[in-house]
Amino acid sequence: MRTSPQLALVALAAAALIGAAGFIRAQERPSFEDSPFLRIDPERIVMSARDARVPCGECHVDEFAVWEETPHATGFNTLHRSEGAADILERMDLQVAKRQESLCMRCHYTVDTSLRAIAGVSCESCHGAARDWIEVHNDLGSGVTTPDQESPEHRGQRIQASIDGGMLRPSGDLYSVAANCFECHTVPIEDLVNTGRHSTGSSRFELVEWADRIRHNYVEAQWTPGAENREPSPERKRVAYAVGKLLDYEFSIRGLARATEDGRYTKGMARRVSDGYRQLEAIATAHEIPEVTEVLRIGRELPLQPGNEDQLLAAADQMRAQGQAFTARSDGTDLGALDGLVEGRTVVAAAPPEEAAGADPGAVAGADPGAAAGADPGAQEAPEAAGADPTPPPETAGEAAVAAPEPPRVTVGQVRARPAWFPDENPAFEVIDPGCGCHGDAEDWWFEDTHESAHFRLLNQEPRAVQIASLYGISTAQMSRGDQICMSCHGMPLSASPAAQVTTGVGCESCHGGSSQYLDPHEDGGNPQLGMRNLKDPAVRAANCSRCHLVTDERLLAAGHPSGASYDFAAANQAIQHFPEGRVERARGRRDESYSAVPASALASAYAAERSSRPVPAVEVVEYTPPAPAQRAAQTPPPVGADQPPQPRSGTRVSTTGGDAVTPPPPVPRPRPVARSVRSQAPARSIDLPPLPAASDSTATEDILLAVKERLEAIRRALGRER
Incomplete structure (x- = not known):
């Protein structure tokens, strides 16, 4: 057994080692200005490592109580334990989130002079490191105890001194x-x-x-009891x-x-x-x-x-x-x-009252208002979408340049009105687009897949999309809105703002269901009762995909939209496999749960049953007569999604669709059945392109595919310039 002198020597040796290690770390670590891992200078942080309440919470009691319950505070104890964080650390070859060399320290934590995390996102993370203003910001002056006693001159000096010291003041x-x-x-x-x-x-x-x-x-709470947030x-x-x-x-x-x-x-x-x-x-x-x-x-x-x-x-x-x-x-x-x-509502430019007195632009002339009642989702007529603007679109830039009308008035849509295109959905399961960053591999796949960019043909107002929407009875200005039928399949409208312009393509919730209730519990295996669709069931998956890939709306078909009758459901599902087995699945002992896990034969049978229950009607395609070209005030902007955002035309107010509205022709009447569909043909166009690079038997397949991809991109850009 060691004697007391021996214990003292051990303690001294340990202290010396700790001190030496600290000195070495201090010598090795980069300065704050050179560190990629720090956003705020730790030397200026005054928060106590032992008690987060000191010093800010000592005076700002109510504010501190609110902060303690926010993710900013609770993340200190939970973030580094999450599976998403573990995945990121593993990929970045990092061991611990709260260490000096971790990029997590930049934003998720408050760091002290020892370069260790002492809290989550704290007061000083948002209001600035307080060393140089903590003693100034609450100094009301000699003998002054409440703000109403402080002179305006002193208050101005105090605020400016606080700002000079690095304080960030929202007011x-x-x-x-x-x-x-x-x-x-x-x-x-x-x-x-x-x-x-x-x-x-x-x-x-x-x-x-x-x-x-x-x-x-709660600024007043320090001097006024019972002050509210x-x-x-x-x-x-x-x-x-x-x-x-x-x-x-x-x-x-x-x-x-x-x-x-x-x-x-x-x-x-x-x-x-x-x-x-x-x-x-x-x-x-x-x-x-x-x-x-x-x-x-x-x-x-x-x-x-x-x-x-x-x-x-x-x-x-x-x-x-x-x-x-x-x-x-x-x-x-x-x-x-x-x-x-x-x-969270949408704002659109309204037409003059005399023009707004017409029919709903989403309604079709001669259609039976009750025709769609009870119909299956894929056979939906165009019900009046709640919150939809019943006014025709504002005039084009050319008309504005010629007629010089009064500036359009502004109207506002309704809140949280859900479109009726898929009435089988429970509105309680809201689409919130939380981002699916935890599923990194799936997100990588999505960025490269056509689902991600499906909405661009509407945002870019591609001629074919304008033609179909116009014949259906939807104006160019409205076809990119979430409460119109186009974006119900080409994009992912948010439940909180359904009438707003949709800026996301076919996303996670388009297929897996609105995530407002299952987002947190789905990590534990999911619960279909909370809105997550059971896509492992071939019948559920077939019904889910056929809502958009199998079109049975007669008026939409008559407007020239493809029916999707030739869609190979089983092959398409193999092509969109996007959930390979990863670290999380290995840790849980799960097998591969990718889309390919369902046998192709089962998928084919399920989709055949879906097609049998919803046969594609034979209709006559209505010929499209484009509106006469109007005098333009400026050159047509290039499309979105390529290399620059949309450009509004000069002399006009900017539209939420990223371009001017083209006044559509009258919507098509209810189509009459015919023996077969007749497709209208767009006029042929020629494009000057450089020749494809030469290939031989030894050329790698990847190089050939890359050349084809570049050629398709060149064609798309050329077509965009023509518009």
Whole structure:
């Protein structure tokens, strides 16, 4: 047994070793400015490692109580234990999320001077490291105990001194505080996304809504007992909404600037850029904001592909200047037209009252209003979608240039109205698009699959899509909305804003069901009763896919839409296999649960039964007469989804569809049955393209497929230029 002197020597030796190790770590670690793993200087953090309440929670008691219940706080104990985090760490060859060399430290944790995580996303993560302002921000002056006693001069000096010390104040500089949010809710680290399969940012991050989830507006509670957690005013929400969209676009541009190769990261950031541009267009449609107009102009001139870092970052700096100017001058009183967008509704330009008195553009002349009652989902007529705008689209740019009408008024759609195209669905299972970053392999597949880009033919207003929609009775301006039948199959409308423009193709929830209730429990095996479709059942899968791949709507067929009668269901399912066995499945002892797990024979039988129950009617295809070309005020913009966002025409208000509406011809009457379908033929066009590279018997199959892919992309770009 050791004596007391021996124990003392052991303790001294241990202390010396610990001190030496700490000294070595301090010498080896990079400075804050050079560290890729830190976003905030740990030397300026004042939060106690032993008690998160110290010092902020000692005064801000109510605010701290709110924070303790948010994911920002609870993630400290849960994030590193999640399977998604474990997958990312494994792919990035990292051992622990809370260590100095982990990229997780940048955004998910508060780090002290020893470079260890001491809390999750804390007060100082959002309001700035407090070392240089903690003693200043609450100093009301000598002998002053409450804010009402503080002189205006002292208050101004105190606030400015706090800002100079690094404090981020929402009431004083909303743009900087919100920009701090986007520092982490976008992920501009290419290797983390491409290799680690991290997402490029929070899916559907909306500043007003997400800020409300962590609202802790108790400033008066320190001096007024019983003060409430105040909700921002409508004016404040309007400004915050616009600021959020400006920042989302700016940070997406910054993220794309850091792309070096055409991979998962580049595709994800390009999607964010495209979505951000369209959301700013929606704001411009609702209300003219000079700074938003300028940001859209800057965005239209950008080359959106890897290798343009300097140009993209310079443009992002210009966008930031515009956003800061808007925040400094606007108090939101004149932005009432944005209320529909703030509340999750859609805003569209309305036609004059005399034009709005006509029929619903989604209704077909001569159709029996009750004809669709009881019909199967694939045979749906065009019921009046709840919340749909019954007005015809605004005139084209050419008509605007000639007639010079009054600026269109603005109307607002209804909230949370669900389209009726698939009435068998339970509206309680809402489509929320949470992002499926945990399923990295499946997400990689989706980015390359045609389902992901199915909505672009509507967003780009491709001639064939315009033709079918017009003959069906849907205007060009409305065919990309979620409450119209087109996007019920070509996109993934969100339940919270069904009448808004759809900016996502056929996504996870399009096939697997709305995830609002099964998102959390599905990790434990799923529960069909919570909205997750049992796609292992061939009959369920056949019914699910046939809703869109088997068209039995007579009017849609008469408008020239393919019926899908030749669709090879079994082969198509083999082609979309996207759930290979991975680390999580191995850990759980599961077998491969990919789409190929269901035998092809069972799939073929199930789809044959589906087709037998819903035969494709034979109809006569109505000939399409395009409207006479109108005088254009500017050149037609290129399509979206290629290398740049849509461009609004000069002299017109920006449309939420990314282009001007083309006045459709009268909708087709109810078709009469005929012996067989007759397809209308589009006129042939010629395109000048370079010759294909020579190939021989020794040419690799991958090289041939790559050459074919490049040729198809060249054709698509050429066709886009012709439009």
